[in-house]
Amino acid sequence: MKNNVIEFSKSEAVRDAIFKFTTDFLDNKPLNIGEVGCARSEIGRATDGWSTFFWADYVYKNGGSLKVCDIEKEAINFVNETIPEKYKVESFYMSGTDFLKEKQPFDFIYLDGSNDPDETRKQFYLIKETTRAILVDDWDTKGFIRSQEQQEEFEEAGFIFCNMQHVYGCMGLIIRQSDKDRMEELINKI
Numbered sequence: 001m002k003n004n005v006i007e008f009s010k011s012e013a014v015r016d017a018i019f020k021f022t023t024d025f026l027d028n029k030p031l032n033i034g035e036v037g038c039a040r041s042e043i044g045r046a047t048d049g050w051s052t053f054f055w056a057d058y059v060y061k062n063g064g065s066l067k068v069c070d071i072e073k074e075a076i077n078f079v080n081e082t083i084p085e086k087y088k089v090e091s092f093y094m095s096g097t098d099f100l101k102e103k104q105p106f107d108f109i110y111l112d113g114s115n116d117p118d119e120t121r122k123q124f125y126l127i128k129e130t131t132r133a134i135l136v137d138d139w140d141t142k143g144f145i146r147s148q149e150q151q152e153e154f155e156e157a158g159f160i161f162c163n164m165q166h167v168y169g170c171m172g173l174i175i176r177q178s179d180k181d182r183m184e185e186l187i188n189k190i
């Protein structure tokens with residue numbers, strides 16, 4: 001049987017715990033979600049694969065919308081062919097930067113496209129006014145706060161960086177300074 005969102009109860013979980021933490025942080029409310037770099041295989045849920053299924057399932061259960069993009073046609077085809085229509089995922093064959101320019105605002109954005117930190121940085125500064133939280137996968141490669149100057153620029157823009165470590169790597173969860181208490185409350189519950 002095809003591995004799709006219907007089978008979401010499978011027990012394998014690594015990044016899922018961080019995805020779940022992020023949606024708890026956002027109160028499990030209806031969310032308009034944007035994803036740059038979509039799922040392109042049915043395996044590798046722990047590190048690469050499955051993310052689009054997670055967000056699709058979230059929106060299906062909690063309300064909102066999911067728009068995803070990728071520069072590889074195969075990835076877009078995979079999402080279109082694998083995720084059932086009832087999940088209403090909208091997919092766009094285009095670069096993450098163009099996607100964010102054209103399709104924002106989103107309540108939450110998951111950045112998992114290019115491994116070029118400058119591109120991630122550009123994407124972040126494009127959406128910072130319109131998005132409450134941003135999760136960057138593979139922060140070790142995609143992360144864009146690499147100097148004191150970049151750190152200061154980031155803080156002056158009003159954001160906090162949360163390092164989300166998992167067994168196979170780390171993600172960066174970027175939130176607004178005004179959400180600091182909410183984050184601390186959630187962390188204290190863990």
Ligand SMILES: C[S@@+](CC[C@H](N)C(=O)[O-])C[C@H]1O[C@@H](n2cnc3c(N)ncnc32)[C@H](O)[C@@H]1O
Nearest residue numbers: 037038039049050051071072095096112113114
């Ligand atoms: C690590 S994979 C995404 C995996 C997916 N998020 C998951 O966890 O299942 C990265 C994807 O980003 C796409 N990509 C790379 N550069 C991109 C860009 N500039 N804009 C949009 N997508 C990009 C690649 O084609 C690839 O499919």
